[in-house]
Amino acid sequence: MAFVGTSGFVYKHWADGVFYPKKLPQREWLxxxxxxxxxxxxxxxxxxxxxxxxxxxxxxxxxxxFSFALKGSRFITHIKRLKDCDESLKLYFKRARLLREKLSIVLWQLPPRFKKDIPRLRNFVRALKGYRSVRHAFEFRDVTWFDAEVFELLHEADKTLDVAVCMADWPSHVVKIPETASFIYLRRHGPEGDGLYTGCYPKGELQKDARKIKKWLSEGKDVYIYFNNDANGWAVKNALDVRKLL
Structure with a gap:
């Protein structure tokens, strides 16, 4: 199944007709x-x-x-940097599980200068096996993580835990991300040349995404794609366009 949406829904600049109707109170936006x-x-x-x-x-x-994807706590990813996280994970999932069957995925976004650490990643993935009712995706932002050893670790982990590498279009990421899991997780931060979180993806780029999504769906994979180019409501427009293309 294809899950298409945006990164967040509470943006004041989406009000007044940009996406949310005029006079619609914020408490009704969701x-x-x-x-x-x-x-x-x-x-x-x-x-x-x-x-x-x-x-x-x-x-x-x-x-x-409806499906929710939650970003993992920065206390776990940026402060503890995946180390000794058992208690933090317990607290996080005690709350997150209140979404019950609607909680589909947790996204673990690592800091941009956190370099590859295989033992730490292995131990963290092992800890996540206590939360295997939820899918997990890693968004690596240091290029050292885009490595065969990392991909193999996650591919092996996927046999007992649904865990994927997030396919994000950060400007510095030119490496082809392998498909390590039974699902695909895509993040779109803004078209190249327009800066992060802004700009509107051209039709050709969206058609390319749609073709890939259709291919993955035909292979029996679930696909999640989120648009993060929130400026001027472009994320909403692009997400709606992709839905139409599917």
Whole structure:
């Protein structure tokens, strides 16, 4: 199945008709969003773990077939850098699991200057096996991680844990990412040359993504794609365009 959405849904510059109708109160934005998309990637959990009431509210306000992708806590990825995270993972998932069956994936985005550390990655993946009811994706931002040893580790881990390498279009990432899992996770941060989180992807780029997604779907893979170019509502436009192409 294809899951197409945006990275976040609470942007004031999406109001007043850019995406959300004029006079629609912010407390109703998620419900409106969920009438257009079947998934959302939430970055808020990266900065601060929301309260139990917030997680319960997200669950209650979305349709039964809606899917949430949560960004992993920066305390785990950026401060502890994947080391000795058992207690932090317990706290994180105690809250995150309040999304119940709607929690599909947790995205673990590593810091840009965190270099490849195989023992640390192996131990962290081992710890994640306690949370195998959820899929996991790693977004590596230092080029040293784009390495056969890393890909092989995650491919082996995928036999007992759904874990993939995120395919993101960071400007510095020119390496072809192998498919290590039974699902695909794509992040679109903005078209080349326009800067991060801005710009509108041209039709040709979206058609290329759509062709790849159709291929993966034909192979029985689930595909998740999130647009993060929130400026001027481009993320919404591009996500809607991809949905139409599928």
């Amino acid at each position: 419900e409106f969003y969920a009438t257009h998309f079947n998934t959302v990637e939430l970055n808020v959990a990266f900065y601060r773990l929301p309260s139990e009431d917030v997680f319960k509210s997200w669950y209650r306000r979305t349709p039964g077939d």
